[in-house]
Amino acid sequence: MRQVYLDYSATTPVKKEVLEEMLPYFSEKFGNPSSLYGIGLSAKTDINKARAKVAHLIGAEDREIYFTSGGTEADNWAVIGAARAKKSKGNHIITSAIEHHALLNTCQYLEKEGYEVTYVSVDSKGRINLDELEKSITDKTILISIMFANNEVGTIQPIKEISEIAKRNGIWFHTDAVQALGNTPIDVKALGIDMMSMSAHKIYGPKGVGALYIRKGIIIPSLLSGGSQENKRRAGTENVAGIVGFGKAAELAEANLEEHIKKVSDLRNYFIEKIKSNLEDIDINGDMENRLPGNINITFNYVEGEALLLYMDTKGISASTGSACSSASFTPSHVLHALGMPLEKIYSSIRFTVGDFTTKDDIDYAVEEIVKIVNKLRSFSAFSKERSW
Amino acid sequence: MRQVYLDYSATTPVKKEVLEEMLPYFSEKFGNPSSLYGIGLSAKTDINKARAKVAHLIGAEDREIYFTSGGTEADNWAVIGAARAKKSKGNHIITSAIEHHALLNTCQYLEKEGYEVTYVSVDSKGRINLDELEKSITDKTILISIMFANNEVGTIQPIKEISEIAKRNGIWFHTDAVQALGNTPIDVKALGIDMMSMSAHKIYGPKGVGALYIRKGIIIPSLLSGGSQENKRRAGTENVAGIVGFGKAAELAEANLEEHIKKVSDLRNYFIEKIKSNLEDIDINGDMENRLPGNINITFNYVEGEALLLYMDTKGISASTGSACSSASFTPSHVLHALGMPLEKIYSSIRFTVGDFTTKDDIDYAVEEIVKIVNKLRSFSAFSKERSW
Amino acid sequence: MSMYNEKVMDHFMNPRNAGAMEDPDAVGSYGSPVCGDMMEIQLKIENNVIIDAKFKTFGCGSAIASSSVATEMIKGKTLEEALDLTNKNFVDELGGLPGPKIHCSVLAEQAIKSAIYDYAKKNGLELEGLKDFDPDSKFDDHHDKE
């Protein structure tokens, strides 16, 4: 059966060039980078080459990049690290209502310890309220953490404006750029970012490796302690193959950035136009201006999302309701909720993301099948245009 | 140049069968295991197959295995998790003086927070003092964490006796089995272990993946929070390829256990006999009875370890001083120190570990070269039998 | 690979009795769009026997499959027999549902009860199986909250 993968925000396939670069590190160049002999030292050198590539993609210095086991660890580390480092200054953290659970749940963990967290609201397009952000700052505020781009609706935040507010108030600014990386230009220096989370598997690299950018001068305690890897800030034998793969993926992302954005946003717009002209009663969610190039979020009114996903799956079409990691948990998306959408619409919403391997033909096929499926499901839905909810 | 790798305790090459099993998960079966569609669900199923293999190797139930980014994360999680979970009961942790830094540094981190830690001493062979352990228990003791086998001298601890002491006193017992796994039979139920750390790259699996066994009934908070992966106890998109590789490595370890132990300990003994009969003034450290099959730790009196390692490296022979992760840090081994060795002997000690790909011929070559090197370095050392330190 | 077994998938992909009928003798519904699940059922009844059933469901795979299998199972049954069926019977007939999805089958049970209640009310029947049925009961969120 034809397979059309439209869930690049959940994860991406490892690109051929990336896998090729990784392969020697499993069984040949397998040395422990902390060792003093040849195959150990060369592994260390190769990790540092990967570090330089990731740094270059975001305009950082090499030594400001710390490899982690993924975006989740980077988010946990940044927030818990800032909380511990700034304990004597205060206990207040500002974030947004639409962050990824890696951030939200870490904040909740800290709340149980007595930290206070403000969740700034967003408008119906998913852009945070800058005024509200600035007003929520107190003299106890130690961290502002606002995601660069949202994983469900793709809305890109006004990062520069946020960093200026943070700077003006002498507060550290962290951003979760897991979705933004490789999908929009990022220059951490120009944007005034203090810490930034990244993940390899969203940019055609392997799963289980990510990085935290920590601006030099910022000192936070380790989340994982032990050996003296990563300049003594993140312990654990390095996932050498994974890191090398992340480096290569970053290099490709940088080289292809413009082309990628153009290609993917064209496909996205084609998808949206096509589905709009073939189906009634659908809503396109999010912000068409400040949006990740590949993101499409649609409410198919009167059709429940999981049912739609499963029908699509039988046609080889992959997409998701909300973020992948909550797909299996059947809870309505906190992001769409924060955008002010009613629950029934949230249940009827699907995220599609197109990527580097998507073709126009894929979209023609997908839209055609989706239209058929939606019409079928609507034919026996308890709701309809006539009997609206 | 001939390469003879004698540092299997630092890391192991990924076995061919393991890599083969991993390969499809990078670019083909690349789905996010939290997704609802085919390639996501099958990734999830394959993770659970790997979980079953790891569980089987140690006699655990599948659902008691939680995958992590490595041994370091497992150690950090177990100790910090227990500390947080048992906060209301007490603040005292008992461990040993010869633990890996992943454990020691985590304890130190907790000490800064006000926890109290007792570091039980070991005898000259590296076995912990059970009496001292039991006497150090107070009504505030919440965790006993003693490593299964030591990474530097290979000494295996009396795990059953320790777990009985823990049980008798109603205290959780964690063990760092990163080095023991695949090198000695482990049955967590028979041994009464509550939590156990493991790492794939020490058993011919990939770097950057490990696991924590958490006995059912034990509830500790997550170290990484976010998505609902790993039964909601360890967030982060799963390193699917790595986990599948760990599963395969565990399966092979179980199938080959007896043979592996026999082969590797024969090689170890051959190495020791051969070097003893060709060099004077060397000491074999550790315990010849309770020892990991592949571990050899030798003091080459009057010859500094790093110099020896580098000379060996030029002959293609890889070994290490102390643990790999402290090799680069030039601090004398805390393990040999705890065994009561004087500093000059610590500086003159080297760890060799033989493994599944080591041959007798490798050892003949290595010993021959090592003898030449030691004699050369001794010829211009400031110390000698005559001018002893 | 799917989260549901083949039988569930079959009922989900090819739902039996989906849609509406003309002049139903009984109509019932259960659920709420804000909970993500809503089922409407229509019945044709002759001599106390359900001779036809149709459903319309807004809901996930297991809600649709349960609607399908439930309408199949009640056809040919007397009202009392139909009232005896519980969501467990539907789940069993489907060969099982994933743990967090079992509650979705309650939808069908309750919608059927609601339709028969409607019929009983209109026809002045007193049915043992409706003794504990409260047509105004608040719709509980039958999804696992996690």
Place this chain on the structure above:
Amino acid sequence: MSMYNEKVMDHFMNPRNAGAMEDPDAVGSYGSPVCGDMMEIQLKIENNVIIDAKFKTFGCGSAIASSSVATEMIKGKTLEEALDLTNKNFVDELGGLPGPKIHCSVLAEQAIKSAIYDYAKKNGLELEGLKDFDPDSKFDDHHDKE
């Protein structure tokens, strides 16, 4: 691949002047086995000029390479000239050492000073370059502690 550059590796693998001589005119040492580094140096001196040097070192790669390059550099130099050499000169001559290893080169500087001090004492010389040299100074741990 190695942590040291080629020149360091050359001096380390093929140390110049390693070993001992007969009837040295001066002997000095520096370091301590408990610090993992100890160097002994022997000099032959004629007319205030170092005409031969030998060393014995227990220590790491950079300690041995520094010993080798230092003994090469002082040969042919007057005592004053030799005293002027610092560990930085040895490191430069070696083309650099890794950061945490630079301190190991201090070993050679101090051992040379100690030998010349021995010679000066035996021969009643007063050397400007020894003004600040304290032969009984405690040996500092020159390794980075971390």
